Amino acid sequence: MNESIKAAEPRRLYQQIADQIRSLIQAGQFPAGARLPAERELAQQLGVSRPSLREALIALEIDGSVEIRMGSGIYVTAEPDRRPWQTGSMGESPLELMQARAAVEGAVILLAAAKITPDGLKSLRQTLDQMRAEIAEGRKPLDLDRLFHLTIAGQSGNSVLAHIVGDLFDERHSPLSAQIRVRFESPETWGFALAEHEAIYAALEARNPLLAQAMMHAHLEESKQRWMNNEAR
Amino acid sequence: MNESIKAAEPRRLYQQIADQIRSLIQAGQFPAGARLPAERELAQQLGVSRPSLREALIALEIDGSVEIRMGSGIYVTAEPDRRPWQTGSMGESPLELMQARAAVEGAVILLAAAKITPDGLKSLRQTLDQMRAEIAEGRKPLDLDRLFHLTIAGQSGNSVLAHIVGDLFDERHSPLSAQIRVRFESPETWGFALAEHEAIYAALEARNPLLAQAMMHAHLEESKQRWMNNEAR
DNA sequence: AGTGGAAAAGTGGTCAAGCCAATTTTTATT
DNA sequence: AATAAAAATTGGCTTGACCACTTTTCCACT
DSSP: OOOOOOTTSSSOHHHHHHHHHHHHHHTTSSOTTOBOOOHHHHHHHHTSOHHHHHHHHHHHHHTTSEEEETTTEEEEOOHHHHOGGGGSSOSOOHHHHHHHHHHHHHHHHHHHHHHOOHHHHHHHHHHHHHHHHHHHTTOOOHHHHHHHHHHHHHHTTOHHHHHHHHHHHTTTTOOSSOOSOOOOOOTTTHHHHHHHHHHHHHHHHTTOHHHHHHHHHHHHHHHHHHHHHHHHO | OOOOOOTTSSSOHHHHHHHHHHHHHHTTSSOTTOBOOOHHHHHHHHTSOHHHHHHHHHHHHHTTSEEEETTTEEEEOSGGGGOGGGGSSOSOOHHHHHHHHHHHHHHHHHHHHHHOOHHHHHHHHHHHHHHHHHHHTTOOOHHHHHHHHHHHHHHTTOHHHHHHHHHHHTTTTOSSSTTSOOOOOOTTTHHHHHHHHHHHHHHHHTTOHHHHHHHHHHHHHHHHHHHHHHHHO
């Protein structure tokens, strides 16, 4: 384990160290539940200073890879055992993301339709109008799309859910891997998406939770289909 | 800003510092886009060492609150502007967390009931048995409770959703405020929770999505009621 | 007066060494 | 053999130093 960290990389050292340790865990050198070498020893083995290693361990602790016990040591979490789903499917995919959005945003919009305020509707109206203008000018209304969805989430009156929707939209539920930014709409399809937004808006305006949910589900399903068609090319 | 960190807390210092900085950001002392004081200065102001502050900044960088630029400074990310719901309701509460769990876990268990595997059922069965044993010995089966819920989430076959449920369970969707670790069950009520888990299990075993969802909703609602009763005392 | 380049200052990045608190292991005592 | 105390080990935090990068200031030139 004399693998010194090359200083040629632009990435911060702690990130490199953390990645290296993750690799060692993944490779089975430190199985779940195992205790890592002591900080002083591990730092020496990796050829870095102890504070730098500690920074890396913070990152690993935050992402749940390790558990640090003072006076005792650093343990690989039993995470494989704590996330039984990892025994099954392989990583996330845009389809999973979409399914998750359908599940969450479907539930969220039920709440939102029941509680939506005049200001909320007004805000959505404005967002839609701005989207229309952007599309007419040939631009991609990404931020407005986001704003539309997050405004609805906000109208649920539940900030935890709103937070989740925001994270979903920003694809922050990819543990590490999905740095790919998935864009479901393409330049040609924003018009369709806008029409679907309008249908969602109408259902919210009518304060019809089930219709709103159906419209949201339809929108997300169409969006997924459009993406799949786009990917197939 | 002479707010020294009290050393009396069992939490790690970096977490305390990170939380404090998050509070300052949330309070508007460092608005989005603002540059924090230099590390040396900020450490002094907070009454901690610079390496400890750096550890906290790692955590903040990872959760997206700040961006660290070498030679330039530490900047608050433009994140607050991207969350319109913050103009509305005020902070989270355990009730909101519970509502969010009902929404998400309700959706998740629909998927899980349709796809549950024999191994999944076996794992749930084991978890329930272990919970029973722990309760019989007067212990609080917190980890097992978590495992039960996360196993179900895993059986949804959607790792994004599973991840969300895990985050919800670990209360990672509280931006700042909910450092209160909410424990919905009390020593006396684990027996009830276990019975509710059994009902959920039975519905999953019967592969009845709507029944499973109803059982999950009932469980979470009862759990909430028990917590509220507990809080009222 | 304006501009460009170099130097200085400021900032984060990393390291070394030391001491303290918590846990584990070893040793001594009963 | 069991228990308590001591020693060793381990992580937690601090101080201080030097290096790499960025920004600001200063000076020379046009």
